[in-house]
Amino acid sequence: MGLGIGTxxxxxxxxxxxxxxxxxxxxxxxxxxxTLVAAAAAGVVVWDGGTTTTFLAxxxxxxxxxxxxxxxxxxxxxxxxxxxxxxxxxxxxxxPSAWLFVGALAVASRLVSNSTGRRPLxxxxxxxxxxxxxxxxxxxxxxxxxALALAIYIDDRMDEEHRPARxxxxxxxxxxxSGVATASGVFGEQLPDIDPPMVIAVGGLxxxxxxxxxxxxxxxxxxxxKTPLVPSRLHVSRGLAGLAVFAATLxxxxxxxxxxxxxxxxxxxxxxxxxxxxxxRRV
Numbered sequence: 001m002g003l004g005i006g007t008x009x010x011x012x013x014x015x016x017x018x019x020x021x022x023x024x025x026x027x028x029x030x031x032x033x034x035t036l037v038a039a040a041a042a043g044v045v046v047w048d049g050g051t052t053t054t055f056l057a058x059x060x061x062x063x064x065x066x067x068x069x070x071x072x073x074x075x076x077x078x079x080x081x082x083x084x085x086x087x088x089x090x091x092x093x094x095x096p097s098a099w100l101f102v103g104a105l106a107v108a109s110r111l112v113s114n115s116t117g118r119r120p121l122x123x124x125x126x127x128x129x130x131x132x133x134x135x136x137x138x139x140x141x142x143x144x145x146x147a148l149a150l151a152i153y154i155d156d157r158m159d160e161e162h163r164p165a166r167x168x169x170x171x172x173x174x175x176x177x178s179g180v181a182t183a184s185g186v187f188g189e190q191l192p193d194i195d196p197p198m199v200i201a202v203g204g205l206x207x208x209x210x211x212x213x214x215x216x217x218x219x220x221x222x223x224x225x226k227t228p229l230v231p232s233r234l235h236v237s238r239g240l241a242g243l244a245v246f247a248a249t250l251x252x253x254x255x256x257x258x259x260x261x262x263x264x265x266x267x268x269x270x271x272x273x274x275x276x277x278x279x280x281r282r283v
Contacts, residue, residue, distance in 0.1 A: 015127075016118035017110065027076035031065045031083055038087040045091055056099050057090035063103035064265055070109035071238050071269050073219035073229060078272045082265045095258035100135055101248060102262055104144035105241050107131075108151035112158075112237035113229055117221030119159070120152075125169035128152060133176035137184040139192075140248040140259070145177030147244040154240065158233060192253025198263075199256065202249040205266045209242030215276045242266060 021028050038058040045054045065083035072078045090096040107128070110116065120128070132145035149170050156166035181187060217229040245266050249259040 014121060015124055016116055016121050017107065017124050017128075019116055025076075027080065030076075030080055031062065034065075034080070034083055034087065035062050038091070041087075041091055050093065053096055054090055054093075056096040057087045060090050060096050060099035060102070060261065061087040063099050063106060064261060067102050067106040067109065067241070067262075068265055068269060070106055070113060070115060071234070071241055072272050073113075073115065073234070074215075074217055074276065075272045078268050082261075082268055085264055086261045089261050094260070095255070097138070097258050098140060098248070098262055101140045101144045101244075102265070104131070104135055104141075104148055105244055105262070108144075108147045108244070109237040109241055111148075111151040111155050112240055113233045114155065114158075115219075115221055115229060117227070120155070120166070122165065125152065125165060129169050129173040129176060132173035133180045136177040136180040137186070139181075139186050139251040142177055142181035142186055143244050143248040143251060145180075146174055147240060149173035149177060150240060151237075154236060158230075158236070192251060194250060194253060195256035198259070199246075199250055202246050202259065202263045202266070205263060205270065206242035206246035208270050209266065210239045212270065212273060214238060214273055215280060238269065241269075 021032070023029055023032070035058045038061050039055075042050075042054045042057040046052060061083040064086040065079045068079035068082045069076075086099075086102075090099075111120065111128075128148055128151075132148040135141040136145035152166055152173060153170035156162055156170070214231060214234050216231050217234055219229055220226040221229060245259065245262045249256050249263065252259055
């Protein structure tokens with residue numbers, strides 16, 4: 001796959017990572033409404049003396065919704081519930097710093113599960129590589145950046161047609177993320193003081209994400225040829241998300257509570273899968 005200036009310019013305005021919001025779907029209308037309500041509520045809280053970080057409530061809600069839509073595509077209710085939890089978390093005054101982490105996980109999960117049904121373009125790979133670097137100025141940001149690098153690699157390995165550009169992009173993303181994290185002083189000389197209960201709980205959720213295979217999804221990829229999502233890809237995307245949330249919780253040290261929303265989202269995904277398994281067995 002060529003990466004010449006002409007090709008990059010041609011692809012600059014196109015992306016195979018995104019998809020439009022279909023406002024005819026109730027779930028999409030709900031998340032837009034919830035995001036607007038969260039933004040209005042954040043304005044009220046800030047006006048009443050709250051911190052300006054409260055304005056991250058709508059972003060956190062939307063990022064959590066997008067993440068859960070990727071790892072639990074058959075159940076809109078899970079994504080809406082996760083978005084509601086994220087908005088309440090920020091509006092209640094808790095640490096919203098993991099919102100960018102969750103957003104990056106949504107992109108990584110989308111890439112691994114191939115929910116758009118299309119291969120990433122050269123411009124997509126460049127954006128992913130740069131994005132992995134930009135978000136790696138914190139410990140959990142580095143985990144998210146490295147997750148993006150792994151997602152590029154996994155996507156290529158699971159595809160029938162391997163491309164050198166993807167492998168190069170994956171390596172570049174990993175190196176760029178680690179370089180920015182090192183320059184930002186993310187890696188201290190001592191290990192962080194871990195929060196055992198939180199780490200153990202999230203570790204259990206991450207292990208379940210690997211061990212419990214998802215029920216075969218009925219959702220279709222968003223492409224001209226409507227085909228179901230590949231179960232193996234969905235399973236790997238869940239495993240990658242679980243690993244990333246666990247690693248971020250571990251590196252957060254005494255601030256592990258900031259990972260509560262991603263951990264709750266992971267738990268929602270697993271509960272939803274078990275309920276779907278029970279439902280299908282009864283049919």
